[in-house]
Amino acid sequence: MIFDFLTxxxxxxxxxxxxxxxxxxxxxxxxxxxxSLISLGSGFQKAVLSQFSDVGTDKLTVQAAETGxxxxxxxxxxxxxxxxxxxxxxxxxxxxxxxxxxxxAKATFKEKTLVVVASSIPQDKDGRTLVVDALNLDVAxxxxxxxxxxxxxxxxxGFYENEKFPKKVFTGDKIDINGYDFEVVGILEKSxxxxxxxxxxxxxxxxxxxxxxxxxxxxVVVQVTNVNDIEKVxxxxxxxxxxxxxxxxxxxxxxxxxxxETLESVxxxxxxxxxxxxxxxxxxxVVGGIxxxxxxxxxxxxxxxxxxxxxxxxxxxxxxxxxxxxxSGILGFxxxxxxVILGVGFSKFVEIAATLALGPGILAADISLGLIIGSLSFxxxxxTISGILPAKQASDLQPVDALRQ
Amino acid sequence: MAESVIRLEDVxxxxxxxxxxxxxxxxxxxxxxxxxxxxxVGPSGSGKSTTMNMIGCLxxxxxGKVFLEHHDISKLSESNLAQIRGKKIxxxxxxFNLIPTLTALDNVMLPMTFQNIxxxxxxxxAKNLLVKVGLGHRVGHLPSQLSGxxxxxxxxxxxxxxxxxxxxxxxxxxxxxxxxxxxxxxxLKGLNKDGKTIVMVTHDTDLTKYAKKVIHIxxxxxxxx
Numbered sequence: 001m002i003f004d005f006l007t008x009x010x011x012x013x014x015x016x017x018x019x020x021x022x023x024x025x026x027x028x029x030x031x032x033x034x035x036s037l038i039s040l041g042s043g044f045q046k047a048v049l050s051q052f053s054d055v056g057t058d059k060l061t062v063q064a065a066e067t068g069x070x071x072x073x074x075x076x077x078x079x080x081x082x083x084x085x086x087x088x089x090x091x092x093x094x095x096x097x098x099x100x101x102x103x104x105a106k107a108t109f110k111e112k113t114l115v116v117v118a119s120s121i122p123q124d125k126d127g128r129t130l131v132v133d134a135l136n137l138d139v140a141x142x143x144x145x146x147x148x149x150x151x152x153x154x155x156x157x158g159f160y161e162n163e164k165f166p167k168k169v170f171t172g173d174k175i176d177i178n179g180y181d182f183e184v185v186g187i188l189e190k191s192x193x194x195x196x197x198x199x200x201x202x203x204x205x206x207x208x209x210x211x212x213x214x215x216x217x218x219x220v221v222v223q224v225t226n227v228n229d230i231e232k233v234x235x236x237x238x239x240x241x242x243x244x245x246x247x248x249x250x251x252x253x254x255x256x257x258x259x260x261e262t263l264e265s266v267x268x269x270x271x272x273x274x275x276x277x278x279x280x281x282x283x284x285x286v287v288g289g290i291x292x293x294x295x296x297x298x299x300x301x302x303x304x305x306x307x308x309x310x311x312x313x314x315x316x317x318x319x320x321x322x323x324x325x326x327x328s329g330i331l332g333f334x335x336x337x338x339x340v341i342l343g344v345g346f347s348k349f350v351e352i353a354a355t356l357a358l359g360p361g362i363l364a365a366d367i368s369l370g371l372i373i374g375s376l377s378f379x380x381x382x383x384t385i386s387g388i389l390p391a392k393q394a395s396d397l398q399p400v401d402a403l404r405q
Numbered sequence: 406m407a408e409s410v411i412r413l414e415d416v417x418x419x420x421x422x423x424x425x426x427x428x429x430x431x432x433x434x435x436x437x438x439x440x441x442x443x444x445x446v447g448p449s450g451s452g453k454s455t456t457m458n459m460i461g462c463l464x465x466x467x468x469g470k471v472f473l474e475h476h477d478i479s480k481l482s483e484s485n486l487a488q489i490r491g492k493k494i495x496x497x498x499x500x501f502n503l504i505p506t507l508t509a510l511d512n513v514m515l516p517m518t519f520q521n522i523x524x525x526x527x528x529x530x531a532k533n534l535l536v537k538v539g540l541g542h543r544v545g546h547l548p549s550q551l552s553g554x555x556x557x558x559x560x561x562x563x564x565x566x567x568x569x570x571x572x573x574x575x576x577x578x579x580x581x582x583x584x585x586x587x588x589x590x591x592x593l594k595g596l597n598k599d600g601k602t603i604v605m606v607t608h609d610t611d612l613t614k615y616a617k618k619v620i621h622i623x624x625x626x627x628x629x630x
Contacts, residue, residue, distance in 0.1 A: 004518045011506045309502045312463055313563065314491015314519035316484040400464040403502070 002326075005319070009327035012299070023295040024335035026288025027382065031339025031375050033281040035367070036347040041274045043351070043366040047192070048266050057259050058095075058227045059134055060234055062088060062241070063219040065253045078245065078253055079216040087240040088220055093233040095225040098127030099217035101207050107200060108176040110166040118177065118200040120207040123147050130223050137201075142171035142186030149203055153182045157190040158197035177202075178210045192362040230258055285378070288335065289386040296328050296390035307394050308402030317395040324391030325384055332383015336376045343375070407438040409472065410493075410570050410602050411460050416469035418455050418625075429455040430466070431625040437604055439570070442597040444616035445606045452625040454575070457606040461573045462490045474570075491519050495564025497593075499576035501556040503548040509535060509559045510544040516566045527566075534562035538592065554585035561592060565601075572596060574605040578612065590615050 013020045064079050080099075089097045105118040122128045128147065137144075137154075145154055159169040169175070173184045177200070191197055207213065224233045234256050241254055300307070307320055347365035354363035418430040430452050437443055437460070445460075447453050458464035459471055462478050471478045473493060478486055495516075496502070503512045513531035522530075535544050538558040548556055557577065564572050574593060578586030594615050597603045605616065613619045621628045 001518060001521060004514075004524070008504075008507065008511075015506050305502070306504055309504060310515070310519075311487060312461065312490070312496050312502075313516035314487055314567070316487040316519070318484065319487075319519055398464070400458045403463070403498075 002322070005323050005326050006330075009323055009330055012303075012327060013330060016299075019295060019298075020331065023291050023331055024288075024338060026291040027285065027332055027335030027379050028288075028339035028342060030281050030284035030288050031336045031379050032342035032346060033284060034278065034378075035340050035343025035371060035375050036350070036365075037277040037281065038274065038371055039343070039347045039365040039367045040350055040363065041270060041277065042368075042371075043347075043364045045267070045270045046366055047362055047364065048270070049263070058224050058230065059130070060222045060224070060230065060237075060256055060258050061219055062222060062237060062254060062256050065255055079218070080220060080254065081215045081217070083244050084241055084254075085217065085220060087244045088222060088237055091233060091236045091240055093225050093229045093236065094222055096126040096130045096223045098122040098124075098130045098221045099204070100131065100219050100221060101204070101211070101213060102218050103207070103211055103213075105177050105200065105211060109169060109173065112165050114164060116200050117195070117198060118202055118207060118211075120204040121145055121201055123204045127221075130221055134221055135196075137196075138189040139186040140189040142184070144186060145201065145203055147203075149185065150206060151180065151182050152185045152203070152206075153177070154186045154188055154201040155184055156188050156197040156199040158194075160187045161190065161197075164198075180206075180210050182206075190359045192359055194358070230260075234258055285382055289332075289382045292328050292331050292383055292386040293390060295331070296324060296387050297393070299327065300324065300390050300394040303394075304397065304402045307397050308399050308404075311397070311399035311402065320397075321391045321395040324394050325387045328387020328391070329380055329384040332386070333376065333380040335383070336379025339379065340372055340375055344372075407440055409436050410439050410474060411435070411437045411604070412470075412472040413456075413459055413466075414470045414472070416459055416466045416471060418452075418459070418464070419467045428625055430459070432469070433459070433622070433625065433627055435460070435620060435627060437571070437602060439602055440597075440600060442594070442603045442615065442617045443605070444613045444619045445604065445622060446610055446613060446619055447608065447622040449608060451622050453606050453608065453622060455625070456622060457573065457575050457604075460604055460606075461494055461496060462486060488520070491516050492567050493570045495567065495569040495572045497557070497560050497564050497572060497574040497577045499579035501548070501553075501560045501580070503556055503559055503563075505548050508545050508547055509540060509551065509562075512548070512559055513562045513566050516563060520567055530566060531562070534565055535559070537565075538562045552585075553581050554588065557581060557585075557589050558592070561589070561596075565596070569601075571602045571604060574603065576607050576609075577605065578609070579607075 062080065065077070085097065085099055088094060099122065101120040103118050104115050107114050107116045122131055125147070139154065140157060141160070145152060153175065155169050158164060169184060171184055171186055175182050175184060188196065188199070202210070222237065224230050237256055238252065242249060242252065245253060247253055310320060344367055347367065351363055351365045413433050413435040416430050416433040417428065420427045420429055433452070433456060445453060445456055455464070459466060462471065462473055465479055473489060476489065481489065504515065507515065510531050513534055514527045517527040517530065532544060535541055538561055540555060540558055540562070543551060543555060548559070551559065572593065577589055577593065581589060590612060593603050593605070605612065
């Protein structure tokens with residue numbers, strides 16, 4: 001019997017195509033928004049997570065407290081120094097520590113000077129492995145920096161792909177950095193992080209020489225022996241640094257961040273964004289539901305006579321109720337199907353656009369079966385709920401009144 | 406003596422319009438026996454339509470009792486009444502009252518759907534009925550693709566689908582030309598010969614020639630029985 005009711009309801013909707021389509025717009029915009037925004041949001045979250053897992057959860061970063069915005073350490077009142085670095089290395093549970101510089105430098109190529117971000121690669125074996133691992137760097141052309149290289153640099157893919165200088169930079173080109181000649185030994189692979197595409201990488205001693213750095217560093221990357229001890233090691237480093245820098249607890253002029261902390265704050269932001277998005281989509285679905293209700297009330301008015309006929313040939317109130325609820329459920333469900341198709345299409349479109357603009361792997365739409373099933377069930381639910389009142393009105397009609405129309 | 410199929414006992418129907426009470430039926434008594442062909446005749450405003458609604462169990466009287474076989478319909482739940490109505494009474498309306506979105510075949514199957522008859526069986530019965538009324542070749546057509554006479558024949562086939570005791574026809578020839586009207590009347594006559602009880606409500610006294618019994622009504626009462 002339900003199959004017959006389904007056919008009947010479907011026919012009624014098919015015959016009134018334009019109205020059916022207009023009614024479904026409200027639902028499918030809502031569902032398309034839910035599907036595309038959730039899949040992109042979740043894809044973005046996954047991309048962020050994978051960036052963090054590339055860095056590794058066994059590493060922490062120490063840097064001096066900042067007073068403004070800029071590269072790490074650039075606005076610090078009291079930068080980290082060699083005493084601090086030694087203290088960190090002596091903390092038990094620290095497997096390796098590496099100092100990093102991230103500084104602005106003047107680079108001249110083909111008679112054009114640009115201010116670029118120059119970053120250092122440590123020249124001791126452990127520190128080097130640690131930083132290379134943490135940054136997850138690969139070369140697209142040429143070779144990586146060797147430990148004993150001097151006056152050699154690696155440049156970010158942006159200088160090779162775009163003409164930031166009058167000409168593209170190739171392996172073997174000579175670039176002047178703060179008055180020193182450097183040879184480009186390789187070009188970095190295009191990275192999902194745009195900052196890496198605009199980076200100059202130099203060996204530590206070269207950068208110290210070029211920027212005249214002595215006894216200071218911008219940040220220290222620490223690898224712990226045992227991942228489970230990361231909180232304890234973090235606390236121990238905090239205590240040791242308070243001693244070397246002579247500050248009281250609670251007034252630290254430095255900060256230690258663990259990947260978990262950063263991850264948690266990123267997750268919190270992403271969750272808030274998702275809640276806002278779902279809220280907006282929810283409003284659109286409520287509006288869609290009201291649209292369905294309106295259409296169903298019109299249908300009941302229009303089909304009073306049909307309802308009377310059905311009742312005269314034996315339809316019970318419950319049969320009429322089911323027929324009209326099925327009809328509104330179909331409106332919701334089909335609206336949901338169209339919405340899912342549009343939403344998936346839109347998020348795939350954004351994924352392709354993001355890949356073309358920013359490189360692969362940055363933003364992949366994460367379309368799960370759960371999301372699709374959930375969206376379809378929800379749209380069917382909205383349709384059904386919206387149909388209850390009109391259907392009740394239809395089923396309560398007295399046959400004699402309904403036929404009199 | 407044949408047993409009663411539908412019986413109206415001192416039935417009153419009073420409509421309240423604002424502060425005025427308008428009696429449509431005032432003490433109607435009708436007893437329809439199995440196998441009869443009854444014509445209920447009266448001028449417009451005499452209470453024909455209300456009588457037909459009472460006989461068809463489509464409405465509940467303000468006062469008095471309506472019996473369908475042995476059931477007092479005012480004591481039945483809505484759901485039971487609908488079931489019994491669907492099973493025992495087949496309606497043929499002046500305006501055909503087919504569902505416009507359903508084909509002839511689906512229209513004929515509709516009353517059986519509400520009786521939970523399996524689809525295969527419904528299909529078989531509906532096809533046979535459409536062949537019987539001469540529309541074997543029009544099963545897939547929508548009402549809008551049929552002529553008036555064809556629509557009424559589909560309505561008759563639909564009325565017969567649950568093999569009811571009674572066929573209740575309300576001005577069955579009202580919207581048809583005289584030739585087609587005659588065909589429909591002959592069809593009803595034939596059904597009566599096959600054993601169906603026919604109740605026809607009409608203002609057309611010419612049609613009484615087909616009936617075995619004529620009930621004249623005036624001012625909401627039958628003036629003979």
